[in-house]
Amino acid sequence: MKKVLLLLANGFETYEASAFIDVIGWNLIDGDGSTRLFTCGMQKEIKTTFNQKVVVDYLIEEIDVGSFDALAVPGGFEEYNYYEDAYSEQFVSLIRKFNEQNKTIASVCVGSLPIGKSGILKNREATTYKVGKVRQQTLKSYGANVINEPVVTDLNVITSWNPSTAIDVAFLLLELLTSKNNTQHIREIMGFKPKNN
Template sequence: MKKVCLLLPNGFEAVEASVFTDVIGWNKDEGDGTTELVTVGTRRELTCTWNFTVIPEKILSEVTVEEFDALALPGGFETAGFYEDAFRPDVLQFIREFDRQGKIIASICVGALPIGKCGALTGRNATTYHLNERKRQIQLAGMGANVLPDQPIVIDRNIITSYNPATAFDVAFTLLEALTTKENTDQVKRLMGFQPAIQKGVEGLV
């Protein structure tokens, strides 16, 4: 069984976390059944960006990197206190150890910033939130990353980064494919309704 740690700092965006719980959960029940996800919070109770309250299964001090095969990181808002938790020394050390062991790290939007802050993206290709005058991409570049500003998803060895919340499902499916196979991931996508025929139908309504 491949175990994914969904790391949740306070102030995270619920939608960016939920894609990981759904895709990994769907695979456990409807795919090849080889994945499970554990929610790990920086606190016993977390408040999302817009006041959605979450109680994680475990807190950071109760787990080790060795328990997991991959790390998933949603982004969040500064006004909700995301960076206060995401940049904590214990959080950065946890991320750094995942990278040191070569384990997969998948992030969405500004979830890339704690990865950069811990030093794991130094000299490596990455991206993060690309709008609002590219402020966050400039910040990530200042952490030593080689930012690819217009690429929605960037993969550099074991690290996946993306440039806005709209990429969330694609990042989660990319993680699932890395943990299982393309064939299995395509099957989970089909069962979840991610089919080209449906997308074409929506375009036809415009």
């Protein structure tokens, strides 16, 4: 079983997280059955952007990185204090540990910023939210080579530039964990147009 850890900060964007939950879950039930997703955060109850409440499966300190195959990091809103958790040492340290074990790390929108703050994007290509350029400048300040593309993959790290990319990032993660054919099957039964590349 391939296990995905969804790392949630207070103020995370629900849509971005749900893309991972749905794609990995659909694969468990209607795909090759090889993937499961678990959630974690700095506290058991997390408030999302727009203040919905979510209870996570694990606290960060309970995580054994070796028992997971990938990490997924949705972005969030500054107005809902996303960066308080996302920039904390405990949060970025977990990202570093996944990178040290060469696990896939997939992020959406500003989910790339705590990855950048962790130091692992130095001299690597990445992207982030591009409206207003502030977030891109922040990512660049962490040493990343910022690319103006919707989804950017450099070695084991996937970054993307806004919520619309969440489903593509989730499907890319599924493809890396399973296969292209299996991912095309899940795309089709979820009603998404199959990719031709």
